[in-house]
Structure formats: C-alpha cells, structure tokens
Amino acid sequence: GAVVSQHPSRVICKSGTSVKIECRSLDFQATTMFWYRQFPKQSLMLMATSNEGSKATYEQGVEKDKFLINHASLTLSTLTVTSAHPEDSSFYICSAPGGSTDTQYFGPGTRLTVL
C-alpha cells in the first residue's frame, strides 16, 4: 500500500525555538495532506488541511501564525511550530489520501518535546 513518512520521528527543543516537521508521500502524489495533534491518551485532533500550491485551512482554535504549513510540492508538506512552548509538546501526525480509493494513509508520527 501507499506509504507516508515523517521526519524527524522525535525532536526535543528549547522553549522559544522553532521546529519543522516534514510529511512525505513516498509513492504517490497528494494535493492534500492533513495534520493532526495527539496528546497522551487522547484522540487525534485535526489541526489543518494542507493544500498544494495554496494556503492551508486551519481548524477552529488552531493558530495559523504559530503552526505554519507549507505544501510546496505534490509529495511534501511541512509543519513548523514557531516559538514552541512546553504546552506544544505532543505527537504530531500527518495523513494523505492515496491509491485508487483515496484511502487515507497516516505517517508514523513525530514526538515533539519542548523543554
């Protein structure tokens, strides 16, 4: 099946710094990708829809200036957490629809820890 990768798998940063997370569709093209955040023992919460060649669409309550999304190509979307704070520590997961049935394929996730 289709594969979605994320890089890095885990990152630790200091408070106030910015962190970039990459999401790649390895064997298919994705005009749309989705970014989710998951806190410990909770469900996945949709943050935003990443659109290739246009602005991302953010869910209510998600700060677009804090979580910058860039979908520069048909296989890559990036999420940059700007001025990270400890409360941004979470598991960030991306997904992309692919294949003949547009099934959503999820990446393995990125564990962000802000000290």
Next chain:
Amino acid sequence: GENVEQHPSTLSVQEGDSAVIKCTYSDSASNYFPWYKQELGKGPQLIIDIRSNVGEKKDQRIAVTLNKTAKHFSLHITETQPEDSAVYFCAASWGSASKIIFGSGTRLSIRP
C-alpha cells in the same frame, strides 16, 4: 461540524472471545467510516472501512456494521488474540479523501 462518539473507552476481553466497539456520528452527510488501530508510539493504521452505501463489511476476524438511519457503526473482532491489544479509533468523513474526524478511542486489552 461532525462529532463522533465512541464507547467503551476501555475494553478487556478473554483471548478467543469477541470484542465490540460502538460509535455514533452526528453529520448525516458523512459517508465514509474508517477504523484505525494504533499501537504505542506509532501512527494509526487502517484496519477496515465502510462506505455509506454498504451495511456490513467483513475481513477475516474483523467486521464493521453501519446503520445510517441511526447514525451508528460498530467494529466487531472475533477470536481475539494478544496482538489485537491496542487503541482503536472509529472515524467519520465526507469522503475518503476528506478530513477525518476521530472518535475518542477504545483501549482494548486481551487477557491470556
């Protein structure tokens, strides 16, 4: 917007028994209902999905049923095995390529 509720939050069954997880959704426009299995520290993995034009779908030990009128859908796992232990999420969407709204999750434990 869409809201998906999932029950139970935790479920413990004896190995070999069946497990059932139930979900309800609010938006009648939703037409795609996937189920995901998530193991610790990993991304969710699609295990089965069903579309609104189908009432039931089965794949080996896993089956999903959908009641569009009642806006209910359920996951059934038969002959449970230790490797079935994980967190399971139901979800709803307006199409498989659209954003997915997740339920709150069910932590399934299989007792040996």
